[in-house]
Amino acid sequence: xxxxxxxxxxxxxxxxxxxxxxxxxxxxxxxxxxxxxxxxxxxxxxxxxxxxxxxxxxxxxxxxxxxxxxxxxxxxxxxxxxxxxxxxxxxxxxxxxxxxxxxxxxxxxxxx
Amino acid sequence: xxxxxxxxxxxxxxxxxxxxxxxxxxxxxxxxxxxxxxxxxxxxxxxxxxxxxxxxxxxxxxxxxxxxxxxxxxxxxxxxxxxxxxxxxxxxxxxxxxxxxxxxxxxxxxxxxxxx
Numbered sequence: 001x002x003x004x005x006x007x008x009x010x011x012x013x014x015x016x017x018x019x020x021x022x023x024x025x026x027x028x029x030x031x032x033x034x035x036x037x038x039x040x041x042x043x044x045x046x047x048x049x050x051x052x053x054x055x056x057x058x059x060x061x062x063x064x065x066x067x068x069x070x071x072x073x074x075x076x077x078x079x080x081x082x083x084x085x086x087x088x089x090x091x092x093x094x095x096x097x098x099x100x101x102x103x104x105x106x107x108x109x110x111x112x
Numbered sequence: 113x114x115x116x117x118x119x120x121x122x123x124x125x126x127x128x129x130x131x132x133x134x135x136x137x138x139x140x141x142x143x144x145x146x147x148x149x150x151x152x153x154x155x156x157x158x159x160x161x162x163x164x165x166x167x168x169x170x171x172x173x174x175x176x177x178x179x180x181x182x183x184x185x186x187x188x189x190x191x192x193x194x195x196x197x198x199x200x201x202x203x204x205x206x207x208x209x210x211x212x213x214x215x216x217x218x219x220x221x222x223x224x225x226x227x228x
Contacts, residue, residue, distance in 0.1 A: 039215050048209060048218040049157070060216060092157055094215065100175040101147075101159035 002027045002095050006104035012112035013083050021078045021107045023093035028073035029056070037097035040069055040078045043106075044089040052091075053078065085111055114138035114217045116210050121222035124200055132195040134210030134219055141191035142166065145213035148184060148195050150206035151221070158206075162213070163193065178204075200226045 007022035029037045036056035041049040051060045053069035056076060066081045080087055088111055093104040120132040134146070147162045161184040164171040172184050183196040193210055207221040 041215065048221055049215075050218075051215045054214060054216075090155065094157075094159075096215075099159075099162070099173045101162075103157040103159070106155060106157075 001100055002029075002098065002102050004093055004095055004102050004104035006091075006093060006107045009107055009109055011108065012110040014112045015084065016082050019080045019083050019087075019109060021080075021091050021093075021109075023071075023076040023078070023104050025074050025076075025095055027097075029095050029097045030073035031097065036071070036073065037095055038069075038071070038076055039094045039096060040067075041092045041094065042087070042089050043092065044086075047089075049092060080109075083109070083111055087111065114212070116212070116217055116219035118208060118210055118219045118222040121208065121224045123225045123227065125228050126200060126202055126226055128200055129196070129198045130200065130224060131197070132208055132210075132222060132224075134193045134195075136191045136193070136210075139212070139217075142188040146184075146186060146193040147211045147213065148193075149209045149211055149218075150204075150224075151209070152206050161195065197224070200224075202226050 003026040005024045013019045038056045040053040043049045052063050057069040068079045070077050090106040090108050092106050115137045117135045124130050143165050145164050148160050150158050160175050160178050162173045163184045181199045186193045205226050207223050209218050209221045211218045
């Protein structure tokens, strides 16, 4: 199985500052079709996970342009520019290159 | 508007069975691949099963920890997907979500507690 490893944030993050969340996969998620099979989700307190980014860097519909995804085949970053109160929650990365689909353990974001 | 609504959760003893239902609307269910994902009390997310559409022979896939115990199925006439859970264990305690392929839509989740 592909193991997804997420880094921690130096919480709390001051409002208006940027935050970067890292994720590493145990196998390259870059497919021969040129796409990278990585999603990012945000789970706000008391809610279901919400898709933020797919194909490593494509924002889902309705997602603020303050969120951006980047990376290589095995190392990924979700950047949140100018964090706001509504960004509070746990962020998860997920690979969908192969089954079983696997998630990172989550990175909590708190705002000061 | 896309909606996914899970039902059927509850408290069940180890070794018993439970069947979850995910009723959907707002998209073309018959061509959608559907998944079940669970979240443990420690908030870890685990993908557990997927079912493809009719053109792909309703092929299924499972995580190793539930193979032989859980069965995913669907009824295209009811736009619903199901998860039959047998021989439940305490470690199956979680909130269970159904999702569309790609992760773009999730239900609100349903809690399953396995305890004696």
